[in-house]
Amino acid sequence: MSRTGLVARLYSHEAEPLLHMHKDDMERRKLGDGDLVKVKSKRGSVVVKAQQSTTLRPGQCFLPMHWGGNAMGGLGINVLLPGNFDPYSKQPELKHAAVQVEKYSAGKSLVAMRRSEADADGKLQPNPHAVMARLRQWLPRFPYASLTLAGRNAPVVVLKARGDDLAPELIEALDRDLSLDDPTQVLSYQDSRRDVAKRARVDGDSLSAVRLAGETKAAEWLADLMVQGHSAAAVRPWLLAPLTQPPAGQSARGKIICNCFDVAEDEIAEAFRAGETLDGLQARTQCGTNCGSCVPELKRLRQNVNN
Numbered sequence: 584m585s586r587t588g589l590v591a592r593l594y595s596h597e598a599e600p601l602l603h604m605h606k607d608d609m610e611r612r613k614l615g616d617g618d619l620v621k622v623k624s625k626r627g628s629v630v631v632k633a634q635q636s637t638t639l640r641p642g643q644c645f646l647p648m649h650w651g652g653n654a655m656g657g658l659g660i661n662v663l664l665p666g667n668f669d670p671y672s673k674q675p676e677l678k679h680a681a682v683q684v685e686k687y688s689a690g691k692s693l694v695a696m697r698r699s700e701a702d703a704d705g706k707l708q709p710n711p712h713a714v715m716a717r718l719r720q721w722l723p724r725f726p727y728a729s730l731t732l733a734g735r736n737a738p739v740v741v742l743k744a745r746g747d748d749l750a751p752e753l754i755e756a757l758d759r760d761l762s763l764d765d766p767t768q769v770l771s772y773q774d775s776r777r778d779v780a781k782r783a784r785v786d787g788d789s790l791s792a793v794r795l796a797g798e799t800k801a802a803e804w805l806a807d808l809m810v811q812g813h814s815a816a817a818v819r820p821w822l823l824a825p826l827t828q829p830p831a832g833q834s835a836r837g838k839i840i841c842n843c844f845d846v847a848e849d850e851i852a853e854a855f856r857a858g859e860t861l862d863g864l865q866a867r868t869q870c871g872t873n874c875g876s877c878v879p880e881l882k883r884l885r886q887n888v889n890n
């Protein structure tokens with residue numbers, strides 16, 4: 584993310600706050616990638632998703648310090664850190680803390696997304712930063728929440744949360760914030776017995792807003808559909824279905840590896856599987872030829888495919 588957190592493409596490397604952990608520590612806690620964990624220090628706690636890392640030793644974990652209360656539930660990552668500071672420069676200790684990590688599975692999940700597009704004057708409609716500002720007020724309601732952007736030229740505001748309190752008035756207010764409050768304009772699914780409620784809005788051919796409450800299995804591929812701006816016509820019957828994968832014929836791009844040239848993991852792995860060399864891939868897509876920060880990841884993918 585950027586210092587302001589307002590540039591969509593800079594969320595491509597890491598879409599939300601993630602606790603990086605060694606695989607042994609994850610296995611001991613029965614954790615998989617994307618599972619929620621409560622990270623607790625002497626001073627406070629946060630709830631974030633866990634992700635396996637090959638760069639850490641057992642007993643260590645890593646959480647970028649840049650995520651603040653404007654982008655996540657609670658007070659942000661710094662709430663975990665000790666109150667120590669350098670007596671001369673007054674620089675606070677912002678790099679190390681002793682923490683406990685435990686699996687977190689309470690509550691119900693919520694995902695809300697809104698896509699913006701440029702109008703004839705080149706202005707994004709709706710203004711994604713205004714949408715974020717409206718959604719930000721809900722962050723303190725949830726033990727786990729992240730509010731981020733996805734995509735590039737047509738950014739998508741993404742709110743993910745988990746909490747006990749998915750009260751009808753909260754859902755109604757969210758729908759107003761996301762332009763999902765007109766029943767004649769949206770697809771709607773309601774299962775009161777299971778406490779599942781979903782809405783989606785298609786404008787023209789594009790999926791412009793989604794709100795999933797109580798069951799959010801389709802969140803990832805729906806986000807991908809919004810980011811890519813692909814036609815929603817072919818998948819309209821499945822927009823509110825509990826599918827973790829897009830219907831046949833559609834495919835998610837996977838994680839963006841080269842942020843400079845918008846090249847995704849699946850595309851890179853597919854190229855290596857088809858026998859393309861790293862030089863060939865770079866000549867064709869330009870990935871890795873600007874800032875170079877993705878080159879180690881490109882090499883790792885090439886090695887994985889060759890093994």
Ligand code: FES
Binds near residue numbers: 840841842843872
């Ligand atoms: S991320 Fe900059 S060249 Fe790939």
